[in-house]
Amino acid sequence: MKETIKQHFSERFGAAGVLYASAGRINLIGEHTDYNGGFVFPGAIDKVIMAEIKPNGTEKVRVYSVDIDEYAEFGLNEEDAPRQQWARYIFGVCREIIKRGGRVEGFDAVFAGNVPLGAGLSSSAALESCFAFALNDMFNDNKIDKFELAKIGQSTEHNYCGVNCGIMDQFASVFGKKDNLMRLDCRSLEYEYFPFKLDGYRLVLVDSKVKHELVDSPYNKRRASCEHVAKTLGVETLRDAELADLERVKDSISQEDYNRAKYVIEEKQRVLDVCDALQKGDYATVGDRMYKTHEGMSKLYEVSCVELDYLNDIAKECGVTGSRIMGGGFGGCTINLVKDELYDNFIATAKKKFSEKYGHEPQVYDVVVSDGAKKVED
């Protein structure tokens, strides 16, 4: 990837720039909790977006995407928003830095990536974090702190891409550390690194390669449901609510909102359970909570789909310790905690059964927990 980027860069823009990269992420547990002030437990992975960047002395940004084979050019003022969606991520990052009083000058860039798109691995956060990190290094003497870099990516999603996401993906992409997962408290933003080493187990992603295009932003609707229940309860976010509180307002909210909030409140405890269990090497508990999360995401939060439910069933049948849909939902992959000796059979069975039913094989990725945003040595 590096050589391809460098070649395109020199052909289009001449003398070399500086290379930066930022990663996609996994999340062991804690889904749809970030925008509810809860806990998440992500890690960066060995799949990245990489960009070569160089100031060009003008007021324009000129970018080429190798994978999409498209070029975009835009100015740095609000009215200069590019029309291509992929370029809006970069434009958004520039604008959000400028809005915060940071500096961005014109630059040339070429980027490429190997974070699978639509798989729930946060390719967009990787793109945002790569550019936020790079522009901080290039124009701001690294004065913007890391949390602000994550928030710049998050605000880009809110203000330029229409997704009211939480902070998890950008946090993981910026703060990721090789061989470590991170437990983030999304209310206080305190975080802790957990060395991640499995003994006799493997963590594997099974990508259904389906992405259900859904109308009227179901992600934003889930968030609105949670905010509505929190408001009814008189708390800032569902982090501050317990199941007993929810029961008290049951009659004044819809069944749907009740279910959404129930899932979120239960998920809060599951993250804490998993962090604890992981430290003790108690994989049975980790796995149990993963299955419970899947069930909650499927039945209460309703962000799963038949293909992901089927992969979850196959995992159960194969004796996989833990399995669940990962990320925002409506497609993408399951994350699976599987004993070494069951791995081959699980993968073979998942491929066979899934392709018999849906006509294509799922894609399998072994999880390698890696570093987040960084400058790439030449």
Ligand code: GLA
């Ligand atoms: C997406 C969002 C995150 C988070 C997850 C669900 O990845 O970008 O902020 O809400 O969904 O946990």
